[in-house]
Amino acid sequence: MLPMKTLFHNKILVIFLYFLGSFALILPLWLHINTAYNHTVSNIAFHLAALKYEFHITKTDIHGKEIVFHIQNSTPIKDFRERERIINANITLDAASVTFNVPMTLALLLSLALSFQAPRRHKITLVAKSMLLLFLLHLLTLYIIALSTLIQSSDNSALMHFYLNRFYLPQEFIFNFASMLNSYAARFEPFLLGIFVWWMLQNMKKPLPNTTTSLPKF
Amino acid sequence: MSKLQHGTMKTFILLYIVYMLLAFMLIEYESIKNLLHLDAIYTGAVVWLSTHLITLLGIDVTADHAFLHLDSAVMEVKFGCNGLEAILLYCAAVLAFPASWKQRLMGIFLGSSLLQLFNLLRIALLAWVLEYHHTIFDVMHEYITQSIMIVIAFVIFLIYLQYVTDENTLSQ
Numbered sequence: 072m073l074p075m076k077t078l079f080h081n082k083i084l085v086i087f088l089y090f091l092g093s094f095a096l097i098l099p100l101w102l103h104i105n106t107a108y109n110h111t112v113s114n115i116a117f118h119l120a121a122l123k124y125e126f127h128i129t130k131t132d133i134h135g136k137e138i139v140f141h142i143q144n145s146t147p148i149k150d151f152r153e154r155e156r157i158i159n160a161n162i163t164l165d166a167a168s169v170t171f172n173v174p175m176t177l178a179l180l181l182s183l184a185l186s187f188q189a190p191r192r193h194k195i196t197l198v199a200k201s202m203l204l205l206f207l208l209h210l211l212t213l214y215i216i217a218l219s220t221l222i223q224s225s226d227n228s229a230l231m232h233f234y235l236n237r238f239y240l241p242q243e244f245i246f247n248f249a250s251m252l253n254s255y256a257a258r259f260e261p262f263l264l265g266i267f268v269w270w271m272l273q274n275m276k277k278p279l280p281n282t283t284t285s286l287p288k289f
Numbered sequence: 290m291s292k293l294q295h296g297t298m299k300t301f302i303l304l305y306i307v308y309m310l311l312a313f314m315l316i317e318y319e320s321i322k323n324l325l326h327l328d329a330i331y332t333g334a335v336v337w338l339s340t341h342l343i344t345l346l347g348i349d350v351t352a353d354h355a356f357l358h359l360d361s362a363v364m365e366v367k368f369g370c371n372g373l374e375a376i377l378l379y380c381a382a383v384l385a386f387p388a389s390w391k392q393r394l395m396g397i398f399l400g401s402s403l404l405q406l407f408n409l410l411r412i413a414l415l416a417w418v419l420e421y422h423h424t425i426f427d428v429m430h431e432y433i434t435q436s437i438m439i440v441i442a443f444v445i446f447l448i449y450l451q452y453v454t455d456e457n458t459l460s461q
Binding site: 102 | 444451
């Protein structure tokens with residue numbers, strides 16, 4: 072068994088203490104900027120999703136944490152009587168349910184960066200890379216959710232159904248992927264990015280002889 | 290702390306994703322849910338244990354499926370609040386990391402128990418906040434207690450890595 076002395080002589084306790092300090096600093100800051108961040112990511116993700124299915128956004132409303140996108144078809148369509156039809160739909164995105172873990176994740180990244188000895192420039196680059204990954208994860212999640220919501224909206228409108236049917240829609244895949252990302256990705260981001268940063272910081276240290284032999288063969 | 294080599298890390302990530310997908314299927318896949326609704330069974334057990342812990346804090350509480358009825362409010366323990374996702378996340382990481390089966394089983398048993406203990410304390414704390422300081426409940430729930438489980442899972446995983454590396458070094 073692992074002796075407690077060894078356990079607390081290592082970095083784990085230091086990481087946890089740095090984490091508490093970082094979290095206390097980051098949380099108030101995040102509460103100030105989260106609305107702006109959520110709107111930015113939602114807008115980019117929804118614009119990309121709308122572009123894919125040939126819609127354009129006519130208006131954007133904000134209702135609390137949710138953003139409502141009013142969309143219209145970009146490609147003109149005609150019904151069987153050759154009358155031009157316009158599709159209007161309102162799509163709601165809730166970015167807060169995807170990004171709520173950001174302060175926790177950033178605090179974890181910061182605590183890991185502070186706990187390890189590595190050149191400052193490398194640490195800054197690593198944290199910046201991780202933040203970019205975090206942003207991309209949010210963007211991907213919201214993009215897939217936007218696609219899924221757009222497809223779902225066709226259930227209530229025959230015209231929308233007809234309009235979207237022009238595209239290849241792997242509906243089941245998109246619904247399941249959106250459900251998985253919504254339920255898991257945002258919640259797991261601190262864990263996954265934590266392991267990534269920890270691994271990168273471990274590899275930044277000078278290689279020690281025989282370090283790999285302590286691990287069993289895979 | 291243990292040092293993962295490039296190839297090992299790649300294998301770890303690949304296995305981790307596979308195990309997470311299996312966990313996702315176990316919880317979300319309708320056919321499996323019809324056979325064994327693991328989430329509901331687990332939530333029931335967590336709610337039952339939570340009522341005992343909350344009663345110890347001097348708060349009157351009754352349990353009804355996934356609901357905790359307090360004097361002034363009702364709390365619903367959903368997936369994410371029952372601690373199962375943090376445990377699955379942790380177990381997937383333990384299984385994906387190269388170690389002996391004895392070490393893995395030990396890590397899963399001790400780590401999961403510890404995680405669930407923290408989760409019960411978290412639910413009791415939330416009930417106390419809801420009962421006596423309900424104005425800060427949303428911030429507490431959304432930003433502090435909801436995701437702290439994932440951070441605790443991460444810290445426990447680091448301790449597990451330490452344990453595996455130390456044991457392997459000692460055995461050599």
